[in-house]
Amino acid sequence: MKRFVSVCILLCFAVWGTIKAQVLTSPDGNVSLDFRLLSDGTPVYSLQYKGREVIKESRMGFLVSPEFVFCKDFEQIEERTGEADTVWHPVLGQYRDIRDHHKELFVALRQKDTGWLLNIRFRLFDDGLGFRYEFPVQEDLRNFTLKEEVTEFRLTGDHKAFWLPGDYDTNEYPTTTSLLSEVAFLTDSVRQEPLAVKSFTPDLAVQTPLMLKSADGLYINIHEAALVDYPAMQLNLDDKSFCLSAHLTPDKNGAKGFMQTGNVTPWRTIVVSDDARDILASNLILNLNEPCKLEDTSWIHPVKYVGVWWEYFTGQGSTWAYTKNQDIVIGKTDYTKEMPNGTHAANTAHVKEYIDFASRNGFDAVLVEGWNEGWEANFAYVKEHIYSFTRPYPDFDVSELQRYAAEKKVKIIMHHETTSSVCDYERQMEDAFRFMSEHGYDAVKTGYVGPIIPRSEHHDGQWMVNHYLRVVKMAAKYKAMVNSHEAVRPTGLCRTYPNWIAQESARGTEFESFKGNRPDHTTILPFTRLMGGPMDYTPGIFEGDLSVYGSNKAKLSTTLVKQLALYVTMYSPLQMAADLYTNYEKYPDAFQFIKDVAVDWDDTYILEAEPGDYITIARKAKGKDEWYVGGITDENSREATIDLSFLPRGKNYRAVIYADGEKADWRTTPKDYVIFSKKVNSKTVLKQRLAPSGGVAVSIKPM
Structure with missing residues (x-):
């Protein structure tokens, strides 16, 4: 059942004045949102939970390149409110039924001097708030580049925080627990963590999802939902005023996002409760994503698996690579003439051992890493053409393993490690998924270790955000499920594309x-x-x-x-018995x-x-x-x-x-x-x- 109430208000002012705040309350009345325009036309919002302040009055809007302010001088030209109460059923999930009950406030703004239009949509749930910006199609503004998003989250004090330092390329730091006032002192030491790639934010910043606990016992989680065609958000931290503000991941030329009117931003999410259990029980982020876009989901299923994986890390000498030759040229080197190194783990006989074990113990699948040509240079981050995603090593018999696994009623999980040569992966991607389909694979683990190629991009930038989704859509075309590693942290898109079955995106x-x-x-x-x-x-x-x-x-x-x-x-829904x-x-x-x-x-x-x-x-x-x-x-x-x-x-x-x-x-x-x-x-x-x-x-x- 959905209920909608619409109110249209045309507000015209001869002289700027503070517009009376619009107030929205959650269905249970515990969460309330205030939105208004300040006297200079700056949009601001605030959030309360059970009468306690969660977010103090915080600014909204954008800075547009090269030097244009799109966060003030607005007038409000329309307002609509509504309520929706529905139940939906995830393909895979923690719940069979998920209720989406929220109230909505939609405001349409026009900038006084330019005439540019900006809409803001708020959705208020019993466990928090989501809001996003919408750029309507308009005559005087079409394509533009973001310099920054101005969105603020002004906190009420020096909260306890569970944080990762701001970084455009990795979320594999250990989580640090401290007061917000201690983040600056601790950041340099945390950044010493040895990781495959690091790209620090220039200013003091932390990553989302950010978990906070106030001194008076409020639990607050800040993140984003439905990250599509937009850079991932970090949070600048002012550790004196305890204001967090959006910091969009740029490309290496400094551009934060390339936008076209007719599009929307991701939702900015704030989950809040006085009981930590409610944070874990929240479906707010899933509810802010679009419904499933796949017509047929019958091929999507949960997976419990084992794999040729942990032995690479244990110190036994197993290798992903087939030879010791460091001068491999993909497409030209004849591996049948290369001397095997004797430690290559992804070989037919060894994989059969794992298939037998999976079959005896009721597991669905076996992951095999190191099956394909190119691993000799897998950490050569300056090399663009590293792997073939359709050519196995000589000791990995694809057809025989397909037959053997099917006989044992077990699947093999494909592995596509790119070493972050993403442009090369995109060139091979359709052939790679066609190869999977032809050989009985219905799931793939993708990997993005190291600096991104093209070299102007970061893991969390707009171009890569779009790439991850391109992979998921291509996989769906061939009825394959995707498990992304070293990718941007997830934002609930598993609702819209349920074949995006899992991600790593953390330590x-x-x-x-x-x-x-x-x-x-x-x-x-x-x-x-x-x-x-x-x-x-x-x-x-x-x-x-x-x-x-x-x-x-x-x-x-x-x-x-x-x-x-x-x-x-x-x-x-994808769980490994990893030992x-x-x-x-x-x-x-x-x-x-x-x-x-x-x-x-x-x-x-x-x-x-x-x-x-x-x-x-x-x-x-x-x-x-x-x-x-x-x-x-x-x-x-x-x-x-x-x-x-x-x-x-x-x-x-x-x-x-x-x-x-x-x-x-x-x-x-x-x-x-x-x-x-x-x-x-x-x-x-x-x-x-x-x-x-x-x-x-x-x-x-x-x-």
């Missing part, structure tokens, strides 16, 4: 084999990175001491049970949870949550009378409270509980765990100790 498990992740890392990511969409975090590492393999001395930052719990707390399959064979009782746990859901219940400290989540498996619970903590031990009141009343269930052992500790005894079962029902409240950086995982099925 994932692979960093456990480098410098490592802190124990609080996965208690923060659901409040930051995952606000925009599902993440391919690649959990499930059982052997946390990588020194057992030889050269790598890294140690995992979690207990084994916490690795199990991540399958529930880190939402994704070597031989390690799962050593711990079959713990591995049972990974085999059982669902990856697509009917409902989700946020039981406990505090960013940076702990999360406990329960989920109902899609179309099944089964529930799974995951609870995790940071470096501190705690007792999780698991209230099972979400279970159907009057029915008994068997809960299998995977828990940290009495001596479990991520630093010393991460593999100490116990498994036990008990009868439960909707009246049961489980109390379970979590070790330092530990967890609990629960499988609940009918008796």
